[in-house]
Amino acid sequence: MIQSLTDGILVGAIVSLGAIGLTMVMHMLRFANFSHAELLSIGAYSALVFDALFSGILPSLANNIGPLSMTWALILSMLCAMAVTGLSAVLINEFVFKRIREKGSELSMVFASFGVAMIIRNVLGLIFGLKSQLYSNDIVFAVLVSSEPQLLIKPDQVFVLLAALLIMLVLHFVLSRTTFGYTLRAVAENPSLAEVTGIRLSRVIAIVWIISGLLAAAAGVFYGLNNHINPVIGRDLVLPIFAATIVGGIGSVFGAVLGGFIVGIAANMALLVLPSGYSPAVPFLIILVLLLVRPHGLFGEAET
Amino acid sequence: MMGLVSYLVFFTTIASILAIAVLGLNLQWGNTGLFNGGVVAFFGAGAYGTLLLGGTPQADHIGGFDLFYPLALIGGAAAAGVLAWVVGRLTLHLRHDYLAIATFGVAVTFENVMRNAQGLSGGAKGLRGFTRPLEAWVNDGFSYNVLFLTVVVALLICTYWFLERLICSPYGRQLRAIREDEIAARSLGKNPGAIRLTAFITGSCILGLAGGLYATFYAFVSPQDVLPTLTFQLWAMLIVGGAGNNRGAIFGTFLIWGAWTASGWSLARFAPVEVQLYTGTMQFILIGLVIVGMLMWRPQGLLPERLVVSQSGTKKLN
Numbered sequence: 184m185i186q187s188l189t190d191g192i193l194v195g196a197i198v199s200l201g202a203i204g205l206t207m208v209m210h211m212l213r214f215a216n217f218s219h220a221e222l223l224s225i226g227a228y229s230a231l232v233f234d235a236l237f238s239g240i241l242p243s244l245a246n247n248i249g250p251l252s253m254t255w256a257l258i259l260s261m262l263c264a265m266a267v268t269g270l271s272a273v274l275i276n277e278f279v280f281k282r283i284r285e286k287g288s289e290l291s292m293v294f295a296s297f298g299v300a301m302i303i304r305n306v307l308g309l310i311f312g313l314k315s316q317l318y319s320n321d322i323v324f325a326v327l328v329s330s331e332p333q334l335l336i337k338p339d340q341v342f343v344l345l346a347a348l349l350i351m352l353v354l355h356f357v358l359s360r361t362t363f364g365y366t367l368r369a370v371a372e373n374p375s376l377a378e379v380t381g382i383r384l385s386r387v388i389a390i391v392w393i394i395s396g397l398l399a400a401a402a403g404v405f406y407g408l409n410n411h412i413n414p415v416i417g418r419d420l421v422l423p424i425f426a427a428t429i430v431g432g433i434g435s436v437f438g439a440v441l442g443g444f445i446v447g448i449a450a451n452m453a454l455l456v457l458p459s460g461y462s463p464a465v466p467f468l469i470i471l472v473l474l475l476v477r478p479h480g481l482f483g484e485a486e487t
Numbered sequence: 488m489m490g491l492v493s494y495l496v497f498f499t500t501i502a503s504i505l506a507i508a509v510l511g512l513n514l515q516w517g518n519t520g521l522f523n524g525g526v527v528a529f530f531g532a533g534a535y536g537t538l539l540l541g542g543t544p545q546a547d548h549i550g551g552f553d554l555f556y557p558l559a560l561i562g563g564a565a566a567a568g569v570l571a572w573v574v575g576r577l578t579l580h581l582r583h584d585y586l587a588i589a590t591f592g593v594a595v596t597f598e599n600v601m602r603n604a605q606g607l608s609g610g611a612k613g614l615r616g617f618t619r620p621l622e623a624w625v626n627d628g629f630s631y632n633v634l635f636l637t638v639v640v641a642l643l644i645c646t647y648w649f650l651e652r653l654i655c656s657p658y659g660r661q662l663r664a665i666r667e668d669e670i671a672a673r674s675l676g677k678n679p680g681a682i683r684l685t686a687f688i689t690g691s692c693i694l695g696l697a698g699g700l701y702a703t704f705y706a707f708v709s710p711q712d713v714l715p716t717l718t719f720q721l722w723a724m725l726i727v728g729g730a731g732n733n734r735g736a737i738f739g740t741f742l743i744w745g746a747w748t749a750s751g752w753s754l755a756r757f758a759p760v761e762v763q764l765y766t767g768t769m770q771f772i773l774i775g776l777v778i779v780g781m782l783m784w785r786p787q788g789l790l791p792e793r794l795v796v797s798q799s800g801t802k803k804l805n
Binding site: 209213214215217279282283286287289290291293294295297298299300301302304305306308309313418421422425426429433458460461463464466467468470471474475478 | 520522524577578581582583584585587588589591592593595596599600602603715719722726764765768769771772774775776777778779782783786
């Protein structure tokens with residue numbers, strides 16, 4: 184019970200990071216981006232490449248930090264992966280979504296996002312192979328925190344949770360205390376009015392994509408650290424991330440964080456009653472319950 | 488020669504079944520503007536429904552009611568309709584992207600339940616114990632396949648005819664009216680919610696019919712048949728053919744299914760052995776590129792929708 188709760192909180196942190204980016208993009212561009220979860224894969228795989236690179240150039244970086252399986256090389260790689268993913272997100276927008284937006288409706292973009300997801304997922308599979316990979320082959324033992332009730336925690340899990348919370352805190356300050364944060368809200372509220380006040384729409388949209396790419400990459404690396412990296416990360420995470428976004432209410436960053444934790448915890452708790460084979464269906468059940476009870480999410484505004 | 492003919496029969500059968508499904512999707516997406524992200528769930532509901540109703544009793548799961556085949560097929564389509572009713576009631580009044588997410592979730596969940604609920608669906612090993620109708624009467628396989636093809640093509644023509652009549656009818660005009668401008672339609676006293684729901688259910692029943700035929704043809708269905716990939720394939724067929732145009736939908740189905748089988752065949756034939764493991768991967772990239780490429784360069788499809796202006800309207804304009 185307490186073990187499921189703890190694991191759920193950890194999964195929740197990862198889902199939250201993914202959901203923040205998705206909710207921002209969905210609010211700003213008003214389309215359900217099914218390729219968002221693929222950004223996590225891009226992040227996880229680019230960190231894998233950079234990790235091999237850094238460990239090769241400077242072997243001293245490849246030592247574990249304290250009890251973690253995390254190395255300095257991986258931390259550096261994660262930062263590089265975040266940059267790469269942010270850039271990929273902007274490029275995908277520039278080459279695909281922006282053009283389709285000019286031509287067709289929002290639903291064409293939803294269609295296109297499925298196509299983009301499929302391309303990214305399978306190109307990654309083609310480059311890196313379909314087998315699962317790991318950042319580190321060292322076995323990190325979980326620490327027994329308490330035996331009655333039993334609770335095992337891996338040091339990596341604590342690190343991931345703290346890092347995720349730190350990233351969310353930074354984002355919170357950026358959104359609530361900077362001019363850019365206000366700009367963002369203005370654009371989401373009323374794009375044409377925001378443009379009148381001298382805001383460059385295309386620039387703001389690009390920055391939103393970068394932010395969502397940065398967060399997705401971090402989530403991808405954390406996911407890889409706790410599970411393993413394979414080309415279907417996106418397929419496995421797309422529904423939990425959407426569930427978190429809907430639970431939180433589209434457009435609410437705080438809601439996305441909370442939604443992520445709710446989805447993570449609920450998915451792990453559900454395994455106490457359901458056979459584990461059913462776990463991919465749990466996010467859908469959460470969406471279903473929410474649509475029945477509170478269709479606009481916990482913090483979403485009712486809109487048309 | 489005989490091999491080629493029997494392959495053509497096989498190909499046309501599958502393509503025609505898929506064309507029925509794409510016609511159902513066209514009613515939802517092309518004519519009504521409803522985004523169905525879980526096509527495969529409704530297709531699968533029809534497939535599982537038909538086999539459960541029409542199959543022989545099995546020890547390890549429910550079903551096997553041994554119904555008269557047409558009844559089983561109708562039952563399968565009805566199962567898809569019921570699923571559509573539930574999903575539609577929950578989501579159709581919400582923002583359009585909720586429908587996309589919810590239907591996508593339905594498809595994931597459907598596959599997941601079929602894979603795990605042993606007692607309902609036979610689990611991962613699939614549903615067996617179904618005898619194809621009239622198979623005992625037709626003694627050789629080839630004649631049976633020709634007969635089956637005839638029935639499928641007849642059903643395809645019926646579906647096409649039905650939908651063509653439907654979209655010419657006042658009901659069809661309502662669908663387009665809602666798709667183009669919901670508020671205007673509402674101001675004329677139409678009820679967009681109810682009309683959308685009926686269109687969604689009708690389209691899903693047609694998808695279920697196609698699923699039932701598909702499962703009948705193989706006399707078998709397993710969770711492998713209801714993977715999200717099929718959703719993408721059916722979409723690609725509709726987008727390439729031309730959303731909103733029933734002829735386009737059929738044309739697109741044959742084109743994309745032909746390209747899909749041809750690419751699979753040539754990769755298996757000419758690609759080096761170590762690449763063959765990635766045949767599926769490469770095909771998925773191709774289908775993704777087709778979807779994105781069409782949306783970028785020719786969003787109306789190869790055979791675009793013919794916009795009809797009602798005659799009284801044109802007279803007044805002149």
